[in-house]
Amino acid sequence: xxxxxxxxxxxxxxxxxxxxxxxxxxxxxxxxxxxxxxxxxxxxxxxxxxxxxxxxxxxxxxxxxxxxxxxxxxxxxxxxxxxxxxxxxxxxxxxxxxx
Numbered sequence: 001x002x003x004x005x006x007x008x009x010x011x012x013x014x015x016x017x018x019x020x021x022x023x024x025x026x027x028x029x030x031x032x033x034x035x036x037x038x039x040x041x042x043x044x045x046x047x048x049x050x051x052x053x054x055x056x057x058x059x060x061x062x063x064x065x066x067x068x069x070x071x072x073x074x075x076x077x078x079x080x081x082x083x084x085x086x087x088x089x090x091x092x093x094x095x096x097x098x099x
Contacts, residue, residue: 007013033053040047063071 033056034051036049036051037055038047038049039055060071060074064075
C-alpha cells in the first residue's frame with residue numbers, strides 16, 4: 001500500500017504484532033531500579049544494601065533540602081499529590097461604559 005493511504009477498515013498496521021519476548025522500556029527500567037548496591041551510611045557509618053530507586057529518591061530529597069525548587073516541587077508532588085488544575089473557562093463581563 002502506498003504511503004499516505006489509510007488502512008482499510010479492520011486492517012492492522014502491524015499484522016505480525018509485537019515480537020514475543022520483547023520487553024517494554026518500563027519493564028527494563030523497573031528491573032534496573034531494583035538493582036542493589038552496598039553503601040556506607042554517612043551518618044552512622046553502617047553498611048546498607050539499597051536499590052537504585054532508594055538512591056535516586058535520597059538524592060532528590062537532598063537536592064530539595066538545598067533549596068532546589070524543581071526538587072522541592074517533585075518531592076511535594078509525590079507526598080501531597082499534584083495540585084488540581086482547573087480547566088474551567090471563566091467569562092468575565094466588563095462594562096466598558098462604566099467610568
